[in-house]
Amino acid sequence: MSNSSTTSLKLDAETKARLQRLADSRRRSQHWLMIEAIEQYVDREERREELRRDALARWVEYQESGLHVTAAEADTWLAGLEAGETVPPPAAHH
Numbered sequence: 001m002s003n004s005s006t007t008s009l010k011l012d013a014e015t016k017a018r019l020q021r022l023a024d025s026r027r028r029s030q031h032w033l034m035i036e037a038i039e040q041y042v043d044r045e046e047r048r049e050e051l052r053r054d055a056l057a058r059w060v061e062y063q064e065s066g067l068h069v070t071a072a073e074a075d076t077w078l079a080g081l082e083a084g085e086t087v088p089p090p091a092a093h094h
Contacts, residue, residue: 009034067092 011019016030023030062068069077073090080087 066094069093 019030019033023033026033069090069092077087077090
């Protein structure tokens with residue numbers, strides 16, 4: 001038994017025609033393309049929301065503790081990583 005349910009979408013004629021052309025060129029159904037697009041959108045937006053919540057939590061943590069690293073310290077660390085070095089992140093300080 002499937003856990004899916006039916007949802008209808010109203011598309012304007014131009015979008016529907018574009019979707020059909022793309023489905024034809026990909027040898028997929030319009031339904032498959034819409035499912036794929038919705039899944040990708042939801043995944044992307046969930047990741048964005050997670051990043052937003054994490055950034056807000058980090059901001060609150062910074063406001064409470066004052067601990068930080070400077071841009072120069074972060075740049076040096078990132079340059080080391082980019083060069084393939086195994087370098088620990090800089091220590092946070094006041």
